[in-house]
Amino acid sequence: MTLISDIAAPRTLLRLDTLRRLPFALRSGLVILTAEVVIAVLANWLYPGDPFDLAGAPFLAPGDDPQFPLGTDILGRDIAAGLVHGARISLIVGFSATALAVTVGTTVGLLSGYLGGWVDHVLMRVTELFQVIPHFLLAIILVAILGARIEFIVLAIGLTSWSMVARLVRAETLALRELDYVRICVAMGGGPVRVMLTHILPNVLPPIIVAASILTALAVLTEAGLAFFGLSDSNHISWGGMIGASRDALLTAPYMTLIPGLAIVVTVMALSLIGDGLTALLRRGDGA
Amino acid sequence: MNAAPVLSVRDLNVGVRSARGEVDAVRGLDLDVARGETLALVGESGCGKSLTALALAGLLPDGARIRSGRIVLGGVSIEGLPERRLRRLRGQRVGMVFQDPMAALNPVLTIGEQIVEAIRAHRSVSRAQARSDAESLLARVRLREGAQLLQAFPHQLSGGMRQRILIAIAIANRPDMLIADEPTTALDATVQAEILALLDELRRDSGMALVLITHDLGLVSRWADRIAVMYAGRAVETRSAATLADAAHPYTRALLAARPRRRPLRGPRQRLAEITGRVPLPGEVISGCAFADRCAAMTALCRRQAPETQRLGDAGVSCHHPFAPRREVALP
Amino acid sequence: MTLALARSEPLLQADDLSVTFATAGRRVEAVRGVSLAVHRGEVLAVIGESGSGKSTLARAILGLTPPHSGTLRLDGERVPLAVTARSRVQRRKLGMVFQDSGAAFNPRFSVARILNEPIRLLGGDAGKGAAEELLDAVGLSGALLGRRPHELSGGQRQRVGIARALAGNPEVLICDEAVSALDLSVQAQILNLLADLLLRRGLAILFITHDISVVSYLADRIAVMHQGKIVESGPASAVLDTPRMAYTRTLLASAPEPVLRG
Numbered sequence: 001m002t003l004i005s006d007i008a009a010p011r012t013l014l015r016l017d018t019l020r021r022l023p024f025a026l027r028s029g030l031v032i033l034t035a036e037v038v039i040a041v042l043a044n045w046l047y048p049g050d051p052f053d054l055a056g057a058p059f060l061a062p063g064d065d066p067q068f069p070l071g072t073d074i075l076g077r078d079i080a081a082g083l084v085h086g087a088r089i090s091l092i093v094g095f096s097a098t099a100l101a102v103t104v105g106t107t108v109g110l111l112s113g114y115l116g117g118w119v120d121h122v123l124m125r126v127t128e129l130f131q132v133i134p135h136f137l138l139a140i141i142l143v144a145i146l147g148a149r150i151e152f153i154v155l156a157i158g159l160t161s162w163s164m165v166a167r168l169v170r171a172e173t174l175a176l177r178e179l180d181y182v183r184i185c186v187a188m189g190g191g192p193v194r195v196m197l198t199h200i201l202p203n204v205l206p207p208i209i210v211a212a213s214i215l216t217a218l219a220v221l222t223e224a225g226l227a228f229f230g231l232s233d234s235n236h237i238s239w240g241g242m243i244g245a246s247r248d249a250l251l252t253a254p255y256m257t258l259i260p261g262l263a264i265v266v267t268v269m270a271l272s273l274i275g276d277g278l279t280a281l282l283r284r285g286d287g288a
Numbered sequence: 289m290n291a292a293p294v295l296s297v298r299d300l301n302v303g304v305r306s307a308r309g310e311v312d313a314v315r316g317l318d319l320d321v322a323r324g325e326t327l328a329l330v331g332e333s334g335c336g337k338s339l340t341a342l343a344l345a346g347l348l349p350d351g352a353r354i355r356s357g358r359i360v361l362g363g364v365s366i367e368g369l370p371e372r373r374l375r376r377l378r379g380q381r382v383g384m385v386f387q388d389p390m391a392a393l394n395p396v397l398t399i400g401e402q403i404v405e406a407i408r409a410h411r412s413v414s415r416a417q418a419r420s421d422a423e424s425l426l427a428r429v430r431l432r433e434g435a436q437l438l439q440a441f442p443h444q445l446s447g448g449m450r451q452r453i454l455i456a457i458a459i460a461n462r463p464d465m466l467i468a469d470e471p472t473t474a475l476d477a478t479v480q481a482e483i484l485a486l487l488d489e490l491r492r493d494s495g496m497a498l499v500l501i502t503h504d505l506g507l508v509s510r511w512a513d514r515i516a517v518m519y520a521g522r523a524v525e526t527r528s529a530a531t532l533a534d535a536a537h538p539y540t541r542a543l544l545a546a547r548p549r550r551r552p553l554r555g556p557r558q559r560l561a562e563i564t565g566r567v568p569l570p571g572e573v574i575s576g577c578a579f580a581d582r583c584a585a586m587t588a589l590c591r592r593q594a595p596e597t598q599r600l601g602d603a604g605v606s607c608h609h610p611f612a613p614r615r616e617v618a619l620p
Numbered sequence: 621m622t623l624a625l626a627r628s629e630p631l632l633q634a635d636d637l638s639v640t641f642a643t644a645g646r647r648v649e650a651v652r653g654v655s656l657a658v659h660r661g662e663v664l665a666v667i668g669e670s671g672s673g674k675s676t677l678a679r680a681i682l683g684l685t686p687p688h689s690g691t692l693r694l695d696g697e698r699v700p701l702a703v704t705a706r707s708r709v710q711r712r713k714l715g716m717v718f719q720d721s722g723a724a725f726n727p728r729f730s731v732a733r734i735l736n737e738p739i740r741l742l743g744g745d746a747g748k749g750a751a752e753e754l755l756d757a758v759g760l761s762g763a764l765l766g767r768r769p770h771e772l773s774g775g776q777r778q779r780v781g782i783a784r785a786l787a788g789n790p791e792v793l794i795c796d797e798a799v800s801a802l803d804l805s806v807q808a809q810i811l812n813l814l815a816d817l818l819l820r821r822g823l824a825i826l827f828i829t830h831d832i833s834v835v836s837y838l839a840d841r842i843a844v845m846h847q848g849k850i851v852e853s854g855p856a857s858a859v860l861d862t863p864r865m866a867y868t869r870t871l872l873a874s875a876p877e878p879v880l881r882g
Contacts, residue, residue, distance in 0.1 A: 179723040184784070187682040187703050188741045189711050198737075202728050332803035333774065476669040477830060477874040503803060506833065506875070546808035548837035553857055557815045557837060563805035566773050 026277020029213075032270035040087040047081035051237045055081070062255055073246055073256050083263055086239040089232070090220050090267060093154055097219040098212050100158030105165025106208060110196050112166065113173025124170070127163045135160040139222055143231045150233045153226060157219045168211055172204040210278045217271035224264050239264050292363055294381075294464045294497045295321040295344065300357030302336070302343050302521075304570060311571030312355065313339050315521040318597070321465060326491060326498040328508045328529065331518035332543075334567050337501050340518070341469045344499070345384045346374065362464050379410045383458030383496075385487075387470040389450035393442040399453055400438030406457045425456040430486060448479035452486065459490060466491070469501040484511050505543060508532060517543070520568050520578035527603035536600050536610035538583045539563075577608065585609045629696045630657035631713075631824040632681070632792045637690035639673075639680045650676040651688070652848040658792065658824040665827045665835040665856070667871065668845035674828045677845070678796045681826070682716055695791060712742050715785030719797040720778045725769040731755070731780055732765040735787060742788035754783040758813060775806035782813065786821075793817070796828045811838060832875040836860060844868045 022030075039046070058076040060068050070079040112123040130138075142156035173196075176182060182199050190199075226232060227240025228247075239260040246256035302314035314336040321327050331337045342348045344359065359366050362381050366374055386392045394402060403422040407413065413421070419438070426434035429452040442450055451471060458466055468487060472480035488511060491498045500512055508515050512529040517540045525537035535541050545561035552558070565582040568574055577583070580590040587609065595606045639651040650673045658664045668674045679685045681692065683703030692699050694713045700706050718724055725734055735751035744750055752762035758779040769777055778798070785793055795814070799807045811834065817823055827838060835842060836856070843853035844867065852865045863869045 180718040180721065181724060181726045183679070183682075183684055184716055184718070185737065185741070187684055187711070187714070187716060188738045188788070189703070189706075189708060190737070190741055199726050203726070332805060477832070478669065478870055481874045505804065543804050546804045548807070548811060548833045550836040550860070551838070551856075556819070559812050559815070560808035560837070562809045562812060566775075 023277040023280040025273040026281060029270045029273030029275075029277055032266060033274065036087055036267060036270070037091060039084055040091050043084045043088055047078070047084050049081075051081040051085040052077060059249075059253055061253065062259075070259055071253075071255055073242070074249055074253075075245075079242070079256065079259055082237050082242050083239070083260060085237045086242060086260065087263070087267075089150070089236050089238040090223060090264070093150065093157065093223040094216045094220040094267075094271075096154040097157035097161065097223075098216045100154060101162040101215055101219075102165055102208060102212050104158070105162035106169050106201070106204075108162070108166040109169025109171075110173055110200060110204075113170035114177055114192060114196050114200060120170075123166070127166045130160065130163040131167075133160075136222060136225060139226060140229065140231065143226055148226075148231050148233055150236065153223060153231070153233065156226075157222050160222075161215050161218060164215070165208065165211055168207060169204050172207060173200050176200050176203055206278075206282045210275050210282070213271050213275035213278065217268040217275070220264065220267050220271070293320045293322050293360075294362060295319070295499075296358075296360040297344070298358040300340070300343065300359065301355040302339050302348070303353055303355040304339070305351035306571060308571050310355075313352070313521055313570045314343065317357070317518075317521070317523055319516060319523060319526075321497045321499060323464070323497055324491065324495045325513045326488070326500055326511060328500045328502060328512035328515045329518060330502055330505060330508060330515055332503060332567065334570070335518040336521040337518050338469055341384070341467050341499065341501050345382050345467055346378045347384065376410065380461055381464045383461070383463035383466040385451070385454050385458050385466065385468040385471045387473050389447065389454045389474075390442060392454055393450060395442055397441075398438065399440050399442065399445075403438070403453070403457055403460060406460045410461045421460070422456075425460055426453075428459070428490070429453070429456045431456075446479075447475050448482065451475065451479075451483050455483075455486065455490070459494070459496075462494065463496055465497040465499060467499045467501070470503070471500070472507075473502075473504075487511075505532075505547060520574065521570070522578065522606065523604075524579065524606045525603060527601075527605075531601075531603070536603060536605045536612065537579075537607050538585050538609075538611065539579050541611055542582075542584075577606075579607075585611075628659065630659050630693075631695050632826060633657040633693040633696075634681060635691045635693075637677070637680055637688060637692065639676050639685050639688040641685075649848055651680055653690075654845075654848075654850055656826075656843060656850065656853070658826055660791075660822050660824055661818060662840045663818065663825045663827050663838050664841050664843060665829065665839035666843045666845055666850075667829060667832065667835055669830060669871070672845040673848040674845045675796055676848075678716075678794050678826070678828050681794060682714060708743050712788035713791050714794060715788065715790035715792070716794045716796070717778075717781050717785045717798040720774055720781065720801045724777065724781055727769060729768070730765065731767050731769075731772075734769075734780060735765075735784055738784055738787035744787065754786055755780075757786055757817075758783045773806075774802055775809055778802060778806070778810050779813065782810070782817070786817075791822075791824060793823050793825045794828075795825060797830070798827070799834055800829060800831060807834070814838065832872060844871065 054076045055078040056065065056068055056072050056076050058072055058074055060072040062069065062071040064071060068078050068080065070083065073079055108123050108127060112120045138160045139156040142159065143153055146152040146156070177200065182195060185195055185199060223238065224240030224243070227238040228244040230244060232238045232241045242260040243257045246253070249256050297317060297319040300314055300317040301312050303310040304313045317340060329337045329340065339348070339352060343354055348354070361377060364377060366377065369377065400419065400422055403425060404415065404418040407418040407421055422438060423434040426437055431437055431449065431452050445453070466487070471487065472483050475483060484507065487498055500507070502508070508529050509532055515527060515529045515532060516523045517525045517537065519539050525535060525540045527535065535544060542561065542563045546563060548560060563582055568578055576592050577590040577595050580586045583590065589608050595608045597604045597606045598610070600610055635655045637651055637654045638649065641648045641650055654677055656664060666674045666677065676685060680688050683701060683706060688701055692701060694710060699710045703711065732751050735754050736746040739746045739750050751765060755762055755764060760776060760779050760783070764772065764776065772780065799810050802810060814825065815838070818825060829835060839856040841854065842856050842859040843850045844859065844865065845851070846867050852859060852863065852868045859868065860872065863872060
């Protein structure tokens with residue numbers, strides 16, 4: 001069906017004038033995520049001061065006191081302030097861990113898929129090793145050994161999630177390196193670095209971006225999980241930590257766990273929507 | 289033979305969604321297919337021949353739809369038929385074969401499961417009955433050891449065998465009309481000839497009509513009774529395949545002249561006749577004749593007014609200045 | 621004149637070329653002991669069905685299939701089999717045109733970038749209108765330099781493909797199904813262009829195809845490939861009119877229509 005592909009919309013990812021034509025899932029995901037990022041950036045202005053401070057009476061339910069619209073926790077900390085400041089940690093850890101995983105995974109996948117041979121063998125065995133170890137367990141062990149600081153949490157989550165990217169990029173690379181334009185570049189003398197950077201990497205970016213949105217969602221969940229077990233940076237409040245700290249009050253004051261839990265759900269959902277939307281967009285761009 | 293046509297299409301318009309809104313990729317197409325005849329729908333890429341086939345088979349992809357026009361299938365107008373009846377009508381009367389048999393078969397189901405599914409989709413027969421029907425279908429498409437083949441998966445077969453399986457599925461419900469969209473383009477030359485011979489044999493045995501969609505003018509004179517040449521979404525010339533060499537439309541003539549011919553034994557290769565310019569894009573505003581820009585016989589009239597279809601002998605030609613070879617003047 | 625040319629050293633000469641693939645523990649001999657020679661101003665057509673090894677042969681000559689044996693000479697000089705071992709001067713001698721498909725060009729590249737890449741790789745000066753000159757050589761306007769492949773028509777795309785092949789000013793052009801996916805009207809343009817280039821630039825063309833009618837127009841000599849071997853070869857008229865092998869006869873008979881006389 002050359003006819004339809006010829007006249008299909010050109011493949012543009014994120015330009016403002018095309019925003020209105022984006023798939024609904026992508027649009028709604030982006031709106032939610034952008035709102036969260038804005039809130040996280042403005043956290044110090046919205047709720048100045050330390051969110052760990054005891055702000056009022058403990059066990060205030062949402063609506064009990066207009067000063068604490070979302071109530072207070074067991075120790076009397078403002079839940080709204082925790083939520084806003086916690087968004088920072090969730091997003092910083094989510095994005096940084098994903099950036100790390102994508103960088104490592106893409107490099108490994110490109111080298112493995114394009115060079116093949118023993119390089120492929122060695123890199124894929126390492127990748128499989130990281131795939132078969134239960135990810136959450138590995139993250140717990142790494143943070144426990146290295147210490148509960150933001151950079152180590154990022155490192156632990158990144159190290160447990162790059163293998164998926166590596167396999168994805170390798171599979172795409174294997175297909176792309178057989179294409180005529182890659183062959184012609186090689187036959188004209190194009191070396192591996194040039195071919196990988198100019199012909200392969202730009203053309204594997206779309207599936208990588210989709211994978212990155214899913215990975216970010218997983219990273220947010222993992223960070224919350226670690227924090228729930230107390231493996232979070234004690235200098236920064238985190239949604240998972242808020243849930244963990246309130247678990248004794250689960251039955252008496254469920255809002256303390258429900259509210260940060262809901263924040264996690266919304267964030268993960270927004271990222272999943274973005275992933276789904278991007279998939280739909282890329283399929284449409286292919287004009288199939 | 290020339291009784292009520294199996295298929296009659298009048299003023300068919302197929303719209304395709306594009307960046308510039310909905311555009312007509314098939315424009316005012318008229319077509320008749322008689323029982324037992326082979327009609328070749330010929331044209332270059334983008335002329336709308338595949339969309340026409342898909343529209344007739346009710347398989348238009350997302351974003352494409354029939355905008356207007358009248359399609360009469362076996363005497364029944366499909367206009368305003370409810371979706372379920374329409375699907376049943378097409379399932380019973382129209383079979384479809386595609387270019388890429390691998391893409392049209394499900395890789396995880398056996399050949400047997402896929403043929404049985406096709407049979408039971410439109411006829412209420414027992415599984416056992418469908419299975420024995422499937423075996424005789426394989427025999428009809430000249431595949432031996434049918435019982436064994438039914439257990440096989442698509443990837444275990446050659447391209448030619450897969451295309452035979454697709455043909456078996458397409459004729460499972462004894463359609464009145466089989467539409468074959470570039471059925472041999474993906475196949476080797478030796479296999480191509482076998483598949484075309486098979487389609488021809490099935491047509492003769494069953495009396496169904498065959499609509500052969502192709503870009504290959506070479507196939508036409510050997511396998512088709514009639515030919516419809518499409519250009520920019522419209523059938524510009526319809527004639528008997530036997531008189532293809534006397535084609536009257538400048539586009540048909542240009543296509544014939546562009547075919548590579550054998551070089552002379554001595555001396556340089558002669559230049560092939562090119563068709564300058566390009567096909568109008570779907571949605572491009574066409575005033576007058578769509579071929580005018582590329583036509584050697586173009587006049588002011590061609591720019592002004594789209595040509596009506598006129599009859600020249602057995603042919604229908606949409607051109608203001610059709611080519612007339614040696615016009616035999618009948619003297620009183 | 622033509623006699624003298626015909627007796628000169630072939631521009632491309634392959635001797636006993638073999639390619640073996642190892643897939644899933646099985647060894648597949650895709651090309652088995654193929655020898656061929658193409659002279660200046662000459663088209664050698666290699667015909668055969670899919671799986672005959674003709675495309676692998678093209679890739680072997682380009683040095684893209686490492687595990688092979690045999691010798692390869694360009695303009696009389698022996699060159700390494702793997703492209704990575706060839707010098708820039710050696711790489712310049714071969715140009716290649718593949719089938720017009722979605723895979724022919726990097727979809728993200730503009731025409732300018734498509735042409736400048738090989739110009740730079742082959743040691744040319746990518747500034748100074750070199751890309752525009754290449755477009756001019758294939759009858760395209762420099763206005764297309766900013767376009768992406770999907771914004772070109774099929775005929776324009778294949779011309780850009782030929783322009784890219786000319787980037788190193790090659791002596792030999794390897795064409796693998798170069799006109800197969802094209803519409804008839806476009807195919808005529810491309811065949812005319814190839815015939816022009818053949819004369820104007822004194823190229824040698826190795827033309828790989830399954831299309832007999834194209835071969836009858838373009839080829840000076842024909843080699844028929846079957847199961848990795850050349851089973852018959854000779855002047856075009858001899859192979860077309862008096863084929864010696866039964867396989868060649870089957871192949872010719874299955875052409876959709878008899879070859880048109882010029």
